[in-house]
Amino acid sequence: xxxxxxxxxxxxxxxxxxxxxxxxxxxxxxxxxxxxxxxxxxxxxxxxxxxxxxxxxxxxxxxxxxxxxxxxxxxxxxxxxxxxxxxxxxxxxxxxxxxxxxxxxxxxxxxxxxxxxxxxxxxxxxxxxxxxxxxxxxxxxxxxxxxxxxxxxxxxxxxxxxxxxxxxxxxxxxxxxxxxxxxxxxxxxxxxxxxxxxxxxxxxxxxxxxxxxxxxxxxxxxxxxxxxxxxxxxxxxxxxxxxx
Amino acid sequence: xxxxxxxxxxxxxxxxxxxxxxxxxxxxxxxxxxxxxxxxxxxxxxxxxxxxxxxxxxxxxxxxxxxxxxxxxxxxxxxxxxxxxxxxxxxxxxxxxxxxxxxxxxxxxxxxxxxxxxxxxxxxxxxxxxxxxxxxxxxxxxxxxxxxxxxxxxxxxxxxxxxxxxxxxxxxxxxxxxxxxxxxxxxxxxxxxxxxxxxxxxxxxxxxxxxxxxxxxxxxxxxxxxxxxxxxxxxxxxxxxxxxxxxxxxxxxxxxxxxxxxxxxxxxxxxxxxxxxxxxxxxxxxxxxxxxxxxxxxxxxxxxxxxxxxxxxxxxxxxxxxxxxxxxxxxxxxxxxxxxxxxxxxxxxxxxxxxxxxxxxxxxxxxxx
Numbered sequence: 001x002x003x004x005x006x007x008x009x010x011x012x013x014x015x016x017x018x019x020x021x022x023x024x025x026x027x028x029x030x031x032x033x034x035x036x037x038x039x040x041x042x043x044x045x046x047x048x049x050x051x052x053x054x055x056x057x058x059x060x061x062x063x064x065x066x067x068x069x070x071x072x073x074x075x076x077x078x079x080x081x082x083x084x085x086x087x088x089x090x091x092x093x094x095x096x097x098x099x100x101x102x103x104x105x106x107x108x109x110x111x112x113x114x115x116x117x118x119x120x121x122x123x124x125x126x127x128x129x130x131x132x133x134x135x136x137x138x139x140x141x142x143x144x145x146x147x148x149x150x151x152x153x154x155x156x157x158x159x160x161x162x163x164x165x166x167x168x169x170x171x172x173x174x175x176x177x178x179x180x181x182x183x184x185x186x187x188x189x190x191x192x193x194x195x196x197x198x199x200x201x202x203x204x205x206x207x208x209x210x211x212x213x214x215x216x217x218x219x220x221x222x223x224x225x226x227x228x229x230x231x232x233x234x235x236x237x238x239x240x241x242x243x244x
Numbered sequence: 245x246x247x248x249x250x251x252x253x254x255x256x257x258x259x260x261x262x263x264x265x266x267x268x269x270x271x272x273x274x275x276x277x278x279x280x281x282x283x284x285x286x287x288x289x290x291x292x293x294x295x296x297x298x299x300x301x302x303x304x305x306x307x308x309x310x311x312x313x314x315x316x317x318x319x320x321x322x323x324x325x326x327x328x329x330x331x332x333x334x335x336x337x338x339x340x341x342x343x344x345x346x347x348x349x350x351x352x353x354x355x356x357x358x359x360x361x362x363x364x365x366x367x368x369x370x371x372x373x374x375x376x377x378x379x380x381x382x383x384x385x386x387x388x389x390x391x392x393x394x395x396x397x398x399x400x401x402x403x404x405x406x407x408x409x410x411x412x413x414x415x416x417x418x419x420x421x422x423x424x425x426x427x428x429x430x431x432x433x434x435x436x437x438x439x440x441x442x443x444x445x446x447x448x449x450x451x452x453x454x455x456x457x458x459x460x461x462x463x464x465x466x467x468x469x470x471x472x473x474x475x476x477x478x479x480x481x482x483x484x485x486x487x488x489x490x491x492x493x494x495x496x497x498x499x500x501x502x503x504x505x506x507x508x509x510x511x512x513x514x515x516x517x518x519x520x521x522x523x524x525x526x527x528x529x530x531x532x533x534x535x536x537x538x539x540x541x542x543x544x545x546x547x548x549x550x551x552x553x554x555x556x557x558x559x560x561x562x563x564x565x566x567x568x569x570x571x572x573x574x575x576x577x578x579x580x581x582x583x584x585x586x587x588x589x590x591x592x593x594x595x596x597x598x599x600x601x602x603x604x605x606x607x608x609x610x611x612x613x
Contacts, residue, residue, distance in 0.1 A: 001257065001296065001504065037515050039365070056510045057295055057362055084514075089507035091514060157517045189517050213365065214516040 002057070004049030004085070006204075008233045011050055012173045015166050016110035016117075021244040023112030024226035032067040033182065033218045034124055034133055035160065036145060036192045038209030040083070048204045049094050050166070050233035052175055052240055053085040060084035061209040062093055063145065064160070065133050066222065067124040068105075076102035077122035078109065079135045079143065081202040084161065087175075087237040093161040094175070096203030099137050113224065114167030114176035116203070131190055131217045142201035147190025147215040155184035158216045166233060171242070174230035183221040190215040245559065245600040246569035248285030249278050249589075250322060250443075250479060253300040254505060256577040263578075264299055270582045272309055274574055277586055279314035281593035285352065286310055287322030287441075287571055292330070292363045296577065297505040304339045311347035319347050322441060322571070323354025323423045326381035327374050328400050329367040330358070333381050334408055337388035341412040349413035354421040354441045355382055359523075361515035371518045376400070382420065382436055386469035389417035419473040426523040427454070430476070434458045437467030441571075442478040448546055451478060452565035459566065475568040480548045480558075482572035483580065484592045488551040492541035494580055495549030502576030548572065552595035559600065 038061045040048075045059030062082040069075050078100045082093035099120040100106035109115040120137030129150070135143040163178040192215035199207040232240030251271050255264055275286045288303035288310075300306060307319040324336050344351040357374035358364050364371050377400045384401075387394045388408045396403040412418055421439040424430045427450075430440045440458050442451075455476050462474050481502070483495030513521040536544045546562065548555045548570070562570060574585050 001508065054508055056508065057293070058365070058510065060510070060515060084510075086508050089504060153517055154519065156522075157513075157519055159513060159517065161514070187517070213361065216517045 001054055002046055003236065004051050004053045004055065005046040006048060006050050008050055008173060011166055011233065012168065014116075015168055015173070016114050017168045018111060018114055018176065019170070021227045021230075023108075024224055026072060026112075026224040028066070028068040028071050028222040028224070030069050031220050031222045032124055032126055033160070033220050033222070034063075034065040034131055034147070034215070035158070036063040036133075036147065036215040037061075037213040038063070038192075038194065039211035039213060041208050041210060044204075044206040044208060045083075047206050048083050048096060049085050050175070052231055052233045052235060052237050053087055053092065053094055053164070056084045056086065060213070061207055062161075063133070063143070063209070064093070065122065065124045067122075068222070071105060073104040073108050074102055076100055076105035077124055078105070078115070078117060079122045079133065080115070080163075081207065082163070083207075085164070087164065087231065088241070091161040092164045092177075094164045095166075096207060097201065099135050099142070113178045113227065114165030115178075116165065126217055131215075137201060140198070140201070141196060142198040144195040145192060146195065147192045147217065149191050150188035150217070153187040153189050153216065155187055155218070158182075158184055158187045158218050164231070169230065171230065173233055174242075175233050176227055177229040177231065178227065179225055181223045181225065182218070183223070184218045185220060187216055187218040190217060245563050245567075246284040246477075247597065248287055248320070248477070248569060248571035249274060249283060250571040250573050251286070251288045251300060251306065252291070252298040252573065252576075253288075253306070254297055254502065254575075254577050255299045256296060267299065267578060268306070270575070270578075270585070271306070272313060273582065274585060274589065275310040275317065276313050277589055279317040281589060282597060283317055283593075284569065285318050285320050285571065286314075287320035287352070287354070289322050290325050290356070293366050294360065294362060294509060297509060304343055308343055308346055311343065311350060318350045318352055319343065320352035320421075321354045322443065323356035323421065325358045325363075326355050326378040327358060327364070327367065327369045328377055329369040330363075333384050333401055334388065334403065336381065337385055337408050338410070340385075340418060341389060341410045344412035344414055344418050345410055351412065351414065351418040352421060353385070353418045354423055355438075356423040359425050359509075359512060359521070361510045361512045364512060365515070371512050371516050372520050373400075375520050382422070382438065383468050385420065386417055416470055420469065421473065426521070428522075430454050430458045431461055434461035435465050437462060437465040437469065437472035437474075439473035439475040440477065442476070445479060445546070448561055448565060451562070451567065455566040476566065477569040477571055478562060478567050480546070480570050480572055481576075482555075482574055482588060482592060483549045484552055484555050484588045484596065486551055486591070488541060488554065491550045491554075492543055494584065495547075496541075496543060498576045498579045499547065499549065501579050502573065505577060552591060555592065555596050556599050559596065563600065
């Protein structure tokens with residue numbers, strides 16, 4: 001089986017610090033969720049994930065954005081870039097980078113759930129004929145994409161993998177399993193087109209979303225429950241998974 | 245009860261020189277032994293790009309080799325992917341008829357539509373379309389096999405009058421099946437009068453429900469052909485050894501490795517949201533990773549791993565819920581040495597097979613006009 005080969009020390013450099021695992025649940029009503037899938041080159045699939053995880057075949061780079069009009073920290077938008085993986089038998093999205101447009105939300109998502117959320121601008125727009133996502137950080141546009149020609153889906157047709165973030169915890173560096181529940185009310189599939197992407201800004205220069213697979217946009221209530229599991233990043237999840 | 249063996253041709257990393265050849269050679273030897281021992285079927289999947297999990301991308305060639313090396317066992321496509329980007333329907337008919345001739349009328353023709361983005365995306369196929377194209381293929385194939393010229397004015401292909409050659413030995417055509425991964429596909433098979441080739445493990449209760457509903461529905465089917473194939477088979481693992489402890493440790497290592505490889509497939513639904521794919525996986529839980537506290541060795545319900553007595557008991561239960569046949573995966577990722585695989589097959593044939601009624605009639609005798 002193929003496994004990740006990224007150096008944990010490199011991945012963990014600058015990762016968020018979690019003091020404890022008691023946070024949550026967090027309720028995010030009325031959210032808009034955009035998920036866009038791209039294939040990545042096979043040369044990157046092992047390099048961008050830690051040894052605990054198995055990349056998928058083909059390697060998938062997933063861009064996931066939330067626009068949340070209500071939250072304990074006020075309105076915010078969050079954009080994540082993830083590598084799709086397996087942890088043992090389970091599908092998981094390993095977050096390589098994230099940007100949030102509300103500093104309070106960014107701090108809380110980092111401190112409570114390990115999201116490596118830096119400050120920036122995240123603009124998710126949805127219209128009847130298209131949806132757009134633009135992300136800027138450090139004064140530069142680091143992501144722009146559009147999804148065209150919405151086609152209705154049923155709420156059950158969209159699937160979001162459980163999230164894994166890497167954080168410094170009281171147990172040492174750990175992959176933190178964040179399990180948002182999405183109560184989807186309305187969903188559409190889109191035809192995606194990537195307009196710009198700066199891989200270094202999303203955690204690894206080898207990230208290369210070169211082949212568009214699919215996109216969906218949904219209206220949902222998101223609920224983030226307290227963290228239940230973490231995993232050592234340096235050994236396979238069968239061996240390294242721990243309950244908290 | 246009929247018994248078959250089922251080839252995925254999984255190849256473990258590292259992909260050293262010769263390892264694929266060894267896996268293929270092992271499979272051919274297993275088929276020869278299964279033929280001698282009285283197994284009914286050997287099936288080969290069609291998968292593409294699925295590193296480690298399955299390197300069986302040209303099953304028609306594998307099955308031709310099997311047919312050339314065996315006398316009696318039936319050879320089955322488990323199954324041809326009915327997606328035009330992968331297999332044009334005319335080529336499906338031509339190859340199937342050729343294989344039926346070369347095997348002297350021993351072909352079973354399974355149909356499928358692929359479940360992974362890895363495969364569909366690789367061929368540029370639209371996941372929204374695969375159920376539709378599968379349906380058209382299943383209606384078209386009996387006509388393409390029929391004597392003389394035919395025309396097909398269809399949606400996914402349009403053929404002016406042609407005589408598709410050669411024609412199969414079995415008349416009107418080899419038995420048709422559909423592989424059943426997603427719950428509900430067995431009803432598609434029933435409605436069209438074709439056999440249910442289970443390729444995903446299900447619990448006894450779930451399989452009983454599906455089998456009962458399949459048999460109820462097929463009574464009033466609108467068959468795609470002049471014959472109906474009303475058989476239901478399931479997929480299982482087989483490792484049989486006199487020592488139950490050794491059977492469990494060896495067999496469950498295979499089950500676990502195969503389940504792990506299966507869980508790493510990139511299912512269509514995971515990458516491409518669509519109404520056309522409702523399942524996020526295909527190997528149901530009861531058969532794979534979950535242990536069974538009620539079993540002294542933790543072997544999950546229904547899995548044919550154990551000493552002959554345990555395997556007989558499991559098959560009795562499958563038989564009692566109306567399953568007509570069981571197809572076995574004999575190895576996964578080459579976790580079991582070939583000599584032990586063959587010993588398991590021979591022990592099964594000696595101790596288990598005689599416990600079940602042998603049907604010496606060919607599969608098509610179970611069809612009804």
